[in-house]
Amino acid sequence: MSIRLILGAVDNLRGIAVRTPMLTSAALNEQLGRTVWVKAENQQLTGSFKLRGAYNALALMDAETRSRGVVGASSGNHAAALALAAHRLEVPVTVVVPENLPSVKRQAIEDLGARIVPYGRLAGRRDALVHEIADRGGLTIVPSANDEQVIAGAGTVGWEMLQEHPDLTALVVPVGGGGLAAGTALAASAHNPGPRVFGAEPATADDTHRSLQAGRRISIAPPRTIADGLGHTEPARIPFHINQRLLAGVVTVPEGAISEAMAHLWRLFRLVAEPSGAVAFAGLLHALGRLPDGPVGVVVSGGNVDWNTYKTQVDTAMTRWETPLHAAAVLH
Structure with missing residues (x-):
């Protein structure tokens, strides 16, 4: 892959995707001793960055392929994005989602007219089910990550960040x-x-993280995490080979740090972040010393979260705080 695909995606998404804002907080900058810019992709259409990749992939398909329909699997955000992209381009779409998909995500997908097929998250049959549906109906699979055009669309997030703030020395992404x-x-x-x-x-x-350490893709057991959108068992093949070459590293964060990040994002920026969307901000706070000096960009990748889940996580985090910005969170 090359930057040309990302620049092509920039053109394809013009007038389709929202150019989301980059926000900063004087209180946070003073606490951390550097400037932090937060890219608010929770304000993107469908509530996450996923529209960028889904629309770019569908827009580049030939008309005959699109007319047969598409299918994709997702913990929710890619499914909603695929549903909206398909709706805009008048493409039949089926999405395979977990049985316990948060209701806010399921409702968004249903409202866009997508056909929903549920699966058991712990059964490990998601990909096989997608291929069965594709083979049976002659549909084209649009992966959530393992596709060059999906990756290129997602890459427009970083491209926008650097267009606005070319002096950023580090970017942190989920x-x-x-x-x-x-x-x-x-x-x-x-x-x-x-x-x-x-x-x-x-x-x-x-x-x-394990795969990069091993130098090859490692499969893990279905994980249990509040960040349901990041509960993968194995990195996707195409992104992994790019990340293996270009990522500076991967920060792993405990569950408590994720809920604290959700609370910080509300308190400092008035941003509602789903747990998966807050993980990069948690990574910033958890591994500040690993980042180079200078301004940092952080992606808040989504905000699709049930109210009860959100309130529970934020309330739990706030009961642990003694100061508006929990000191322990920024000193790891």
Whole structure:
């Protein structure tokens, strides 16, 4: 892959995806001793960055392929993005989602007219089910990460960040399948001087961290984490090879740090982040000493979260605090 694919995605998404804001907080900057810019992809259409990759992939399909329909699997955000992209381009779409998908995500998908097929998250048959549906109906699979055009669309997040703030010395992004990290790393690699790009993932779902250490893709048991969008058992093949070459490292964060990050994002920026969307901010606070000096960009990748889940996580985090910005969170 090259930067040309990302620049092509920038053109394809013009007028389709929202150019989301980058926010900063004087209180946070003073506490950390550096400037932090937060890319608010929770304000993207469908509530996450995923629209960028889904729409780019569908827009580049030929008309005959699109007319037969598409299918994709997701913990929720890719499914909603695929549903919206398909709706805009008048493409029949089926999405395979977990049985326990948060209701806010399921409702968004249903409202866009997608056909929903549930699966048991712990059964490990998601990919096989997707292939069965594709083979039976002649549908084209649109992966959430393992596709060059999906990665290129995700890479427009990093491209926008560096267009607005070319002095960023580091970018921190969440890692699930690895598409956003790979696209961001590709965008950064074309920038001179390029910032170092760090991934962040839950400590209980550390498949990418383990895989990078091993030098090959490692499969883990289905993880249990509040960051349901990052609960992968293995990094996707195409993003992994890019991340293996370009990522500066992956920070793993405990579950408590994720809920604290959600609370910080609300208190400092008035941003509602789902647990997966807050993981990169948790990574920033958890591994500040690993980042180079200078301004840092952090991606808040999504905000699709049930109210009860959100309130529980934020209330739990706030009961542990003694100061507005919990000191322990920034001194790891």
